[in-house]
Amino acid sequence: MLGSLRLGKFFGIDVYVHATFWLLPLFVFLSGSFSGNASGAAFDVLVLFGVFGCIVLHEVGHALAARYYRIGTRDITLYPIGGVARLERMPERPLQEIVVALAGPAVNLVIAGGLLAGLLVGNSVIPQSFSRSGLDLVDVFVIQLLVANIGLLLFNLLPAFPMDGGRVLRAVLGFGMSRVQATRVAVGVGTVVAVGFGLVGLFGIPPLGISGGNLSLILVAVVVYLLGHGELAGVQAADARQWLQRAHADGFEATTRTTQAGSRGDRFTGWMWDPVRRVWGQWQDGVLVREVAVM
DSSP, rough: OOOEEEEEEEEEEEEEEEEGHHHHHHHHHHHHHHOOOOHHHHHHHHHHHHHHHHHEEEEHHHHHHHHHOOOOEEEEEEETTTTEEEESOOOOOOHHHHHHHHHHHHHHHHHHHHHHHHHHHHHHHHHHOOOOSSSSEEEEEHHHHHHHHHHHHHHHSSTTSSHHHHHHHHHHTTSSSHHHHHHHHHHHHHHHHHHHHHHHHHHHHGGTTSSSSOOOEEEEEEEEEEEHHHHHHHHHHHEEEEEEEHHHHHEEEEEEOOOTTTTGGGOEEEEEEETTTTEEEEEETEEEEEEEEEO
């Protein structure tokens, strides 16, 4: 994989770190060092690596759930904004998609529960403030991982692509509508979430003490919007291919003629490509009966 470092295999799945990932720990370390606390910056980088270790386990959860349904995983790659498990295909049955989507957050829930149990068994007391003063560094490390896993759990359950909550929403909608329709609705909800992230990132929420100018939230908003609409385009294209395959199986003729099939008494029956509008039209005796867009 160009531009990525292969860490090895985990449950038989290749795990990579993208070249851009290293910008994040570098930024965290330099930010802490400039404040005059090099040891604190090194600790923050250690916590960061711990969090991304949990993200790998999150993605492995998706992969193992998909494997149960005989869907392979090409690889898992870590980016500065998170991890991605590239499945060979997404399960199209709603219940299967729900199981695969929830497997990742379930891993974070298990990790958080294990960390909390470790703190309690070790007779550690979770402080009201996460200040490091008076605390053992191991406790601080565990507490920060605990908080991070709870954050990952809640964030991934938001009903917006590419988060797992968006896939769960699409799957639930899929029980009553087509996959394209369900994806369109889910992406619409995700767009609202993305706009919300963007507005909070730009202007903040002053009554709650949240200031504006948060570049991280703005970046998340852009990623959620772009990946959501990319998902919709991919589903629409796949649906178009399926329509064409079924059309050929039914014996329809496919053509690239661009003239209107219903003009001049043409009684054309088959599929016609419109290169201007980028749609396939199904014609029956000169009458357009269906259009399938190819994004």
